[in-house]
Structure formats: structure tokens, C-alpha cells
Amino acid sequence: MRNPSLSRRAACCALFAVVLTALSGACSDAGAPSSGTSAQEFTVWDPYPQFDASSDWVKLLTKCGADAGVAVKRSGFDTTDLTTKALLAAQQGDSPDVLIVDNPVVSTLAEAGVLTTTDDTKVDTAAIEPNLLAAGQLNGKTYGVPIGANTLALYYNKKVLDAAGVDPGTITDWESLTAALAKVKAAGKKGITFSAIGTEEGSFQFLPWFWGSGAGLTQLDSPQAVAALTLWTDWLKNGYAPNSVINNTQTTSWQEFASGGYAFAENGTWQLANAKKTGFEYGIIPIPAATGGTAPAPTGGEFVTAPVRDDTARYATSARLIGCLTSSDNAYTTDTTLSYVAATDAxxxxxxxxxxxxxxxxxxxxxxxxxxxxxxxxxxxxxxEPLWGAFQAALSGSASPQDALRAAQASAAAATK
Incomplete structure (x- = not known):
């Protein structure tokens, strides 16, 4: 029987080479735990380098450690750098006790054998909303707990809508939204801005319309998917959305909205503080699904996970730290700080x-x-990646929505065999 630690490290080594090539940014050695870490010192890595020792976040980590009877050694890294460091640490058998990572990264680390399951650590997930927990699940196993979530909705400029005679409360589906955009344009104002850049950021913004059409990611060229991309391309053709969306990030799209001329902007919870600084009255409505109701938007936010360790006796304390960080009282404070919606009803x-x-x-x-x-x-x-290539092609006019998505489906099918 093969040594599981050696097998895990070999898998991490192979995946690390791939991820290192794909991710930008060099790895820093700052904050990595030493090989002589005390049994009473537990390491926590997070993607919040903006928080220093005086922040509420770091104070919470310290308190959770004290409650568990250990000292917490915390290191904060840029999100991309953190993924690379986590893979490298696993390869070297030097993983942190608690690792907080962006939710799409969880499956990558789980597949590489880097993470324990919640069954391994006995972390309680009963109160977590199932749709949020699903982002950390693979092959029927759960690999962590969401610390909170953010997602997308539509911000609106009340003054622009009032001038166009649009009541935002009447916008419940694609038809009523498009009709509102037509009224806004007729009133001499600008319609909607969003990010359709050819990166994951663009896919993140397209997914509410894609899923809201009833489409699924295993069939990119379904009639529903074509309808979603046609919605976007028609908005550009009719002047309801600017051509700049092709190059817009979520930040530059927000800057367009904040200028005061647009009726709507697709953006996230993280812009709430900036919305209050715009100088105009704003509101927020859910992104509508094609035929009504709220479209499923993608979740952002991090998962609190426990990496695999050779000393499995440490898992009980790791679980206590995770439980403390995600408890109701602490999650409320943390999610407020991070502009996240909590992961539990309470x-x-x-x-x-x-x-x-x-x-x-x-x-x-x-x-x-x-x-x-x-x-x-x-x-x-x-x-x-093929999906963002498809909407880039369609929005630029180099392919029809149907042809662009047909090519995307062929590429995705070949890549995921």
C-alpha cells in the first residue's frame, strides 16, 4: 500500500506545476510557518492582506485561538498567491492548520488531496445554506464552511429612472427590463453597464443571465444559452448598453454607473460603500430570470478549510477554530466587515x-x-474560458450568438473529457 502522504504530495506537485503556470504573481516566503512550529501554535492563512494586527478580523483570530487554548499564527496573502502557496505547502508537507480560500479554489485543492473533509474534522455544517455549501462540495464530500457570500444584483439610479417614467418595482423579467431600457434611451439617458471582459470576471457577470435563461454549463449552446447571449448582443445593437462593456472590468463598469448617467449597473455587494458615495439616490433590485423571479447569480466569498496534516490529532483544534470563525456571533461581525451576506438564515x-x-x-x-x-x-x-470567448465574439460582432456558443461548447467538451 502506498504511503498516503507521499501520494498526496506527488499529486500536489503535479497540480502545482499547472497552477504555477496559469496563475500570475510570484510566491512570497513571508508568513510561511517554520518547520519547528509549536504544538500549541496553529497556523491560519487567509486572503485578507489588507487587515493588520489592529483589525477586527485579526483580533477575532486571536480570540478564537485563545478560546481553543492555542496561539494563532496568521498570515494574509493575495488571493492568487495564496492558492499557489497552499499547493506548494502541501507538496512540502507543511500546510497551515486552517486555510481560507476563494470558493472556486476549493475543488482544485480538494482534487489535489490538499483538504480534509468536514467528516474528517467533524465540522458542523447543518446550519449552512445548501446552495452556498455546494460551492465547497465535490463527489459527495464537503471540504469546508463558507464564511459568507457575495453575489450580483442590479443597482439603479432613481433620478434616471424617474426621468424615463420607469418604476423599478415593475421589472420582474427580461421583457420588462428591456422595456425599461428602451424608455431610458428614449428619455435621452444611458441604459445598463456591466462587465463582459474576456476573463473570469466577465463569466461571473454573464452567469446570472445564462442560468436565468435555464441554461446549464454542460451545454453551452443550448437554446436557452443562445437566448441569454442574444439578450446581451441586442442590448448593444439597440444602444441600451455601451460597447465599452467588452473591455469593462467590474470596477470600470461601476465607474461608468457612478458617473450618474446610467440607469442600471450589474455589480456586487462589495460596491455598497461606494454606492453611498455617488451623490445620487440609488436602489437595488435582483437580476431577473428570463420569465420571472430572481436569476441564480454566482456566489463569491471564501471557505474556511482544514488542510490535510500528518498529525491528525490537530484536526480537533482546527475544527474548533473553524467553528469559532463561522459561529453566528462572529460571522455577523466578520460578514459586515467584508460586505458579505452570512451563510446561515439566523x-x-x-x-x-x-x-x-x-x-x-x-x-x-x-x-x-x-x-x-x-x-x-x-x-x-x-x-x-470558452464561455467568455463566446460572449466576446458575439458582442464584438465577429460571430452570431449561436455560432459563438456552438464553438464554445465544442472547446469545453474537448477540454473536459
Whole structure:
């Protein structure tokens, strides 16, 4: 029988070479644990380098460690750098005790044998919303707990809509949204801005329309998918959306909306603080599905995971740290700091009670879906890239929506065999 540690490290070594090639940015050695880490010192790696020792986040980590009877050694890394470092640490047998990573990365690390399951660590997931937990599941196993979630909705400029005679409450499906855009244009204003850049950021923004049509990621050229891409291309043809969306990131798209001339912007919870600085009255509505209701938007946010360790006796304390970080009281504070919607009903209700403006975001998160859900796991990036290539081709006019998606499906099928 092969040594499981050696097998895991070999798998990590192979995957690390692939990820290192695909990801930009060099790895830094700062903050990595030493080989002589004390049994009473537990390492936590997170993607929040913006928080220093004086922040509420780091104070919470310290408190959770104290409650568990250990000292926490925390290191914060850029999101991309963190993935690379996690793979390298696993290869070297020097993983942290607790690893907090962007939810689409969970399946990559799980497939490489880097992460324990919640069955291994006895982490309780009973209170977590199933659609949010699904982003950390692969082949029937769960590899962590979401610390919270963000997603997409439509911000609107009340002054622009009032001038066009549009009541945002009447926008419930694609037909009513497109009719509203037509009224806005007729009133001499600009319609909607979003990000359709040829990166994962663009796919993230297209998915609510794609899923809202009833399409699925295993069949990119379905009639429903063609309808979603036709919606976007028609908006450009009719002048309801600017050509700049082809190159827009979510940040530049937001800047267009913040200029005050647009009726709508597709963007996320993370823009709430910026929305209050725009100087105009704004509101938020869910992204509508094609025939009504809230479209499933992709979930953003991180999972708290426990990497595989040779000393499995450490898992009990890792589980206590994870439980502390994601407990109701602590999740409320953390999710407020990160502009996240909580992963449990109880904390979501507490958030809305404190800030009624979050109600629409809670509704959006309740309908949201993980990009790696449906057991796609590491197949998702191989599907997303052809998908963003398709909407780039269609929006630029180099291919029809149907032809662009047909080519995307062929590429995705070949890549995911």
C-alpha cells in the first residue's frame, strides 16, 4: 500500500506545476510557518492582506485561538498567491492548520488531496445554506464552511429612472427590463453597464443571465444559452448598453454607473460603500430570470478549510477554530466587515434587521449558485474560458450568438473529457 502522504504530495506537485503556470504573481516566503512550529501554535492563512494586527478580523483570530487554548499564527496573502502557496505547502508537507480560500479554489485543492473533509474534522455544517455549501462540495464530500457570500444584483439610479417614467418595482423579467431600457434611451439617458471582459470576471457577470435563461454549463449552446447571449448582443445593437462593456472590468463598469448617467449597473455587494458615495439616490433590485423571479447569480466569498496534516490529532483544534470563525456571533461581525451576506438564515435575519438595505442581497444570495456546483469541480475553468470567448465574439460582432456558443461548447467538451 502506498504511503498516503507521499501520494498526496506527488499529486500536489503535479497540480502545482499547472497552477504555477496559469496563475500570475510570484510566491512570497513571508508568513510561511517554520518547520519547528509549536504544538500549541496553529497556523491560519487567509486572503485578507489588507487587515493588520489592529483589525477586527485579526483580533477575532486571536480570540478564537485563545478560546481553543492555542496561539494563532496568521498570515494574509493575495488571493492568487495564496492558492499557489497552499499547493506548494502541501507538496512540502507543511500546510497551515486552517486555510481560507476563494470558493472556486476549493475543488482544485480538494482534487489535489490538499483538504480534509468536514467528516474528517467533524465540522458542523447543518446550519449552512445548501446552495452556498455546494460551492465547497465535490463527489459527495464537503471540504469546508463558507464564511459568507457575495453575489450580483442590479443597482439603479432613481433620478434616471424617474426621468424615463420607469418604476423599478415593475421589472420582474427580461421583457420588462428591456422595456425599461428602451424608455431610458428614449428619455435621452444611458441604459445598463456591466462587465463582459474576456476573463473570469466577465463569466461571473454573464452567469446570472445564462442560468436565468435555464441554461446549464454542460451545454453551452443550448437554446436557452443562445437566448441569454442574444439578450446581451441586442442590448448593444439597440444602444441600451455601451460597447465599452467588452473591455469593462467590474470596477470600470461601476465607474461608468457612478458617473450618474446610467440607469442600471450589474455589480456586487462589495460596491455598497461606494454606492453611498455617488451623490445620487440609488436602489437595488435582483437580476431577473428570463420569465420571472430572481436569476441564480454566482456566489463569491471564501471557505474556511482544514488542510490535510500528518498529525491528525490537530484536526480537533482546527475544527474548533473553524467553528469559532463561522459561529453566528462572529460571522455577523466578520460578514459586515467584508460586505458579505452570512451563510446561515439566523445571521442573515440579524443582518437585515440591522440594515434593511441588505434584504435584496439576502434574496439574491438565497437564489445564488456556486460556479463549481453540480459537481463540476475543476472542470469549471475549462468551461468558463470558452464561455467568455463566446460572449466576446458575439458582442464584438465577429460571430452570431449561436455560432459563438456552438464553438464554445465544442472547446469545453474537448477540454473536459
Amino acid at each position: 445571521v442573515q435575519a440579524k443582518q437585515v434587521a440591522a440594515n434593511p438595505d441588505l434584504k435584496v442581497w439576502v434574496e439574491a444570495v438565497e437564489a445564488a449558485k456556486g460556479r463549481t456546483s453540480d459537481n463540476l469541480g475543476t472542470k469549471y475553468p475549462k468551461i468558463s
